[in-house]
Amino acid sequence: MPGYNDIFMRDFVGDTGQIPSTTRVAVSCSPDIIPAGTTQIPNYMTALVNNYNGAFNYFQNIQQNLYNYIYVRGYNLRAGAETGTIALYYAPSSLLLTPASWINNRISNFNGTQVANLSANATNQVVVGDAPFYWQPPPLAPNMGHYCLVAQVVTPNNPNAIPSSGSLEDFAVWVANHPGIAWRNVTVVTSMPSSSYTGFQGIQNPQGSAVLSTLTVRCVNVPDNTNVQLVCPVSGPQPAIAVNGAVGPGNRIQDPKFPNDEINIFAAVSLLPANFQAQVQLTLNVPQGQTLPNDASVTVSYFLNSNTSSKAAHVGIAPEVVGLTSADIGAAAGNGIMLLLGDYTYEFDLH
Template sequence: MTTQYDDLFFRTNLNDHGEVPAPPLAYESPDIIPSGIYPISKPQDYFASNYDKDVGQNLVTGGPNYIYLRTKNLAQGAEGGTVSLYYTPASLVLYPDRWQKNQLKTSDQQTEVYIKASKTNDIAVTDNPFVWEPSAISNDHYCLISRVSTSKHPNDIPVVGSYSDMTDFILNHPGFGWRNVSLTDVNAPTFDTSVFYDQKSDAGRMVFQLECTNVPGGASVAFSSGTPVTDGKHIVLEKTTVPDNEGSWNTSVTCDVPAYYQTNIIYSYWANGTKPPLGFQLKLKVMHYVDDSSRFFHRLHTPEQLGATPELARMMRGKRGIVLGTHVTVGR
């Protein structure tokens, strides 16, 4: 005999509608969603609209994987709570003592993300994804375990000391989800680098510029952060091929960043069969431009002096800027 759960829950598979005990096939949750190496714009709208589908992807080895969680609200009325995500190398039985200390974090280093559904049957999705760069694991896969905690159901991780306890855990705890995930090296970067960014107390329009020195044409670059800035937007440059150049090329994105925003930005490089020459260098810069009303204006540089692309130079015409910080990766 089954009963209906009455809170935020993760499905075990697409045929799960919140019954307790849950249906079998526990390791296929479509609500743990590895979405690839870039964050999704407006994830609430996107993942709520395809709730009837499993849109999860394989994990990319050695690259940033952005992982979203979604729940359905079976409570009577609004409901909110925090979600968290764990991982473990595959095991025939996923006893909690194997994974409960392996907690994944978001780009801004949070281990819990608040979600809220405004009414019964609403889908609640994380706006701030978890990010993970999994190591290659030979002839095997990883398992991801999600958890949602609400005031009604805190869903503390239980002590499981027997297969009977594990059976109860799988069948009677809809606040947990389970998903086996495979690895692929398709689109895996040659390397990537993570750097911390802190906006402090001034909100502003910031330019994030990636400078490529002695980077061969045909190679590719990208950078991203999962922490949303404004209106569901992210700091993200999708994979871009470096054109044939005479030693120096750059590209940039511009974002309105709120005060006290913090995140980790990951910038990535794909050799694509090329060989970096001597002097290879990637430099991530953050810059800010001001107009002539600023007291700093006459002491700053023109967009051209800062190496702006023609598009950025047009956008910043009449303004001057400063490089507030850089992070460099140098080839060997």
């Protein structure tokens, strides 16, 4: 895989700027988009350089009706000095963040412009925007979830232009091939009343024809016998999206990237009709007397089902990665792949 030769933002902890991105399970957990709440981080340029590979203790949920400070940083892979700017966008939380849903939603910066400035003196240098973004988000209804953030680095050598159109396959390729674009679609859950939690995410098929898709729920370090449900109550998908299962050995997978984690996968394959838009509801019910550990997380992902003849095949994953087969995802036997379109993660910090 080639490496990016410019300032980039990580898709996930451990991302090194390879093209296409080396993860095909989650791309919307960038540790370089840092919503820090309603107060500034003291000495933020030094602090966010020093903790680049350390504890990510500054992340907070976006607070509605209040002004939030949001910091963005990058890493310079260019041989020598480099400068650039960062733009930051927002959209209501969704499993598919095509540019049409956020391109007109710019967040202003504390420096009085709509961008933060970056300046690296040398290669392999962490760089932080010269000022935080400062934003008071409008309120959302509970079933609209939270806001997602999208950051764009622009440099003289890589403008990282945002596409105005294209198919879902084109979008999957763009997401995988642009280290200058990053997403942060994460909710930090700090309470779980009555041993249950519910979250909502938007899902859509903006194309004029039906698409075969897979929704997955990836549970990390969630206790056995936790009930997991993912339901779309709107008619249209065939078959209906209705996941209902329990965490346990029967749906556990081994991920060599995360050998110390217990990972369980649930999946639903469905044909989404043309121009479809709805909400999916994730519900977790933890067994009585148990709690989620601090390192627990749940990621809901949206994949486009395709095959190896697709122009986007090089950024796809085999269905076996998430415990499925080509036959399960409706592709020709032995040729099925899955193209990641988007995801949303819930991180649990209950103690």
